[in-house]
Amino acid sequence: MRKTIIIGTGPAGLTAAIYLARANLNPLVIEGPEPGGQLTTTTEVENFPGFPDGIMGPELMANMRKQAERFGAEFRSGWVNSVDMSERPFKLSVEGLGELTAETLIISTGASAKYLGIPGEKDNVGRGVSTCATCDGFFFRNKKIIVVGGGDSAMEEAHFLTRFASEVVLVNRRNELRASKIMQDRARSNPKISWALNRTPLEVVSGPLGVTGLKVKNNETGAEETIATDGLFVAIGHTPNTRFLAGQLETDETGYLLVKPGTTETNIPGVFACGDVQDHKYRQAISAAGTGCMAALDCERFLENGQAEDAEAGLQLNEV
Template identity: 75%
Template sequence: MYKSVIIGTGPAGYTAAIYLARANMNPLVIEGLQPGGQLTTTTEIENFPGFPDGIMGPELMDNMRKQAERFGAQFKSGFVSEVDFSKRPFKIKIEGQDEIEAESVIISTGASARYLDIPNEQEYVGRGVSTCATCDGFFFRNKKIIVVGGGDSAMEEASFLTRFASEVVLVHRRDELRASKIMQDRAKSNSKITFALNRTPIEVLPQDMGIRGLKVRNNETGQEEIIEADGLFIAIGHNPNISFLGEQITTDPLGYIVVNPGTTETNIPGVFACGDVQDSKYRQAITAAGSGCMAAMDCERFLEGSSVHDWSETLDQ
């Protein structure tokens, strides 16, 4: 049995591991299918404090992992397929491996950006294709950018990108936007934003080490068109990675884990959540790391406050 198991990595999971390891909690980190999380697909990160010249995403994640390992955190490769939070010790099933038990669990499985699933999209993530305007907008100063999406997030991303871009083209497959009226009005009143509605993206067009635009289908005429651009930002939402939880943890309508305000506590005592899996608003490496610190401290205090036996008796009552 482990005192604490961290499901997932990224800046939130690794930070939680660093704090718990330094507190002699000997945490086990289950790394999942993509150790390091979304930042391992990011090239240069310029907005993480402490790196004035920037740092590559994979390097930052590798450094965090080594730091946690230095203090005694253990790591296990594998994908968590099922958990049982009905009583302590909690049970965690790793696909193809033995079941493990834990006195406490920190969930740091993140959220996966939704993609268009069109040719050349995945190959050019970090090389012209992005899902985070805050992260990558700076790299497209005075460039033409395409934003795909029709909801509030797409309007917000498009408006934000006009701080850098010379022009932003918002592509949406329907003839009407789904965004709230106030967000639509804000985007429509921005002289840098133009709209290409009723267009379905069908292929990212590569060029050297970047992209040269997006091929779309005009849904009215059926004709294929090319929208030239230096960058493509996909803003069609995120999916929190929670399928292994079943219905044991309370989530909001979008699927993000609900935590008690000002804490990382979930509806189940002894189970905590940090990072993008519980954050639909900020989704930044630095805020994820901060919530990882919070989760570790919440977890440590929980473990110090009650034993498995004491808590089991409380649940039975």
Template identity: 80%
Template sequence: MYKTIVIGTGPAGLTAAIYLARANLNPLVIEGLQPGGQLTTTTEVENFPGFPEGILGPDLMGNMRKQAERFGAEFKNGWVESVDLSQRPFKLTVSGMGTLEAETVIISTGASARYLGIPGEQENVGRGVSTCATCDGFFFRGKKIVVVGGGDSAMEEASFLTRFASEVTVVHRRGELRASKIMQDRAKENPKVSWALNRTPLAVATDEQGAVKGLSVRNNETGEEELVEASGVFVAIGHTPNTGFLGGQITTDGNGYIAVRPGTTETNIPGVFACGDVQDTRYRQAISAAGTGCMAAMDAEKFLEGTMVHDWSESLDK
């Protein structure tokens, strides 16, 4: 029996573990298939406060884990296959561990960026291929960039990246964009944005030194293969929240993100809290995830103390 089990070890989960451990709650942290979350696939992180020279993503996550362990957090590697949140204590079925019980649960399983699944893509993640303009746009100052996608996210990323790039080319496999008119108009009015519509991405192209040199595409009108030259390829086709294991027991929005009460990390089930990208459809930054991890730990602590006073019938924030 654990007082709190934290599912996930990105910035949110590890921050929650630090706060819980310092409160002598001895949390168990389930690491999952990708310990450290998405930042472990990132090279330099330059926008996390406290590191004026930047820090490697894996190093940042490693430091957070060591900090949590220092105060008594317990870590186990496993995959949460299913949960029973119908009554307390909650029951979690974890691969290799059987069934675990907890008085409270913090869900920080994040959201996985959708990739194109083309050659050269995964090999160059963090080396010219990115899914986060805010995180990596700075590294492409004065260079050409490709943004793949036709929705609001792609238009937002393209507009943002014009702050750094000499040119941003939007590649979309259809002739029409899915983005809202206001987002389309904003991108189309930007002189740095060019368009390669009706193009299907085929592969991320690299030069002899292995550096990204562009995106190979098929012109759907002519059938010919073309190269859209760029030093960076930003994939902006959405994210998928990692909530499938919950079996529909937690209220989510239409895209599967966990709904929380405004200003808290509380879900529709008392004693279950959500933090990080699994409940964040807007910011999706390491620092904002860490902040909600702190909130979740404090919410769980107050719940365990019996000092949390909330009307659990209040509407959820989604």
């Protein structure tokens, strides 16, 4: 039985592994099908402190893993099919590894960006297609950008990208927007934002150097056209990776794990959540790493206090 198992290997999970390993708790880290999380699909990361010249996303994740391994963290690859949190120790059913048990769990499985699912999209991630304006907007200075989406996130990303782009075209499948009125008004008042509403994206067009346009269908006329662009930002939301938990942990209305304010504690004692799986607002590598540190410290204190409480309870029972 392990003292702690970390599920997920993005910046949050790896930071938690570093801290727990340094505390001699020998954490086991379960890697899913995408070790390193979303940063492994990012090219250059320029906003992570300590790298004045930037660093490639996969390299940053590889370095964080090496750091955790150096202190004694163990990594195993496998798909977590289910977790039983009804009692401690917790039981995990992991494809390829069988059943594992742990006194504590750290959930850092992240959230997956929703994509349009059209030809050319996934092929050009990192070559002009992005799902994070704050991560990649800087690379599109004085360029034309398309943002796809109609909710608050799309309005916010479009507005943010006008700091860098010469023009931002907001594409939405419908004439109506789902965004709140205040967010719509803010976007409509921005002179750098133009609109291509009631248009369905069909294909991401690219050349040797990356994205060159977005082919869309005019839903009113049925005509197809290609909107020229240097970059495409997909802003149609994220899905937290929590299905394997089968509803055992409390979530908000969109599925993100809820934690006790100021901590990483979930509604089940001994289970902690960090990174994008519990953060639908910031979704940055540095903020994820920060919550990974918090989760490790919360976990370490829980193990210390829990062992003391168990021992005290045992003594009381003996006295009775």
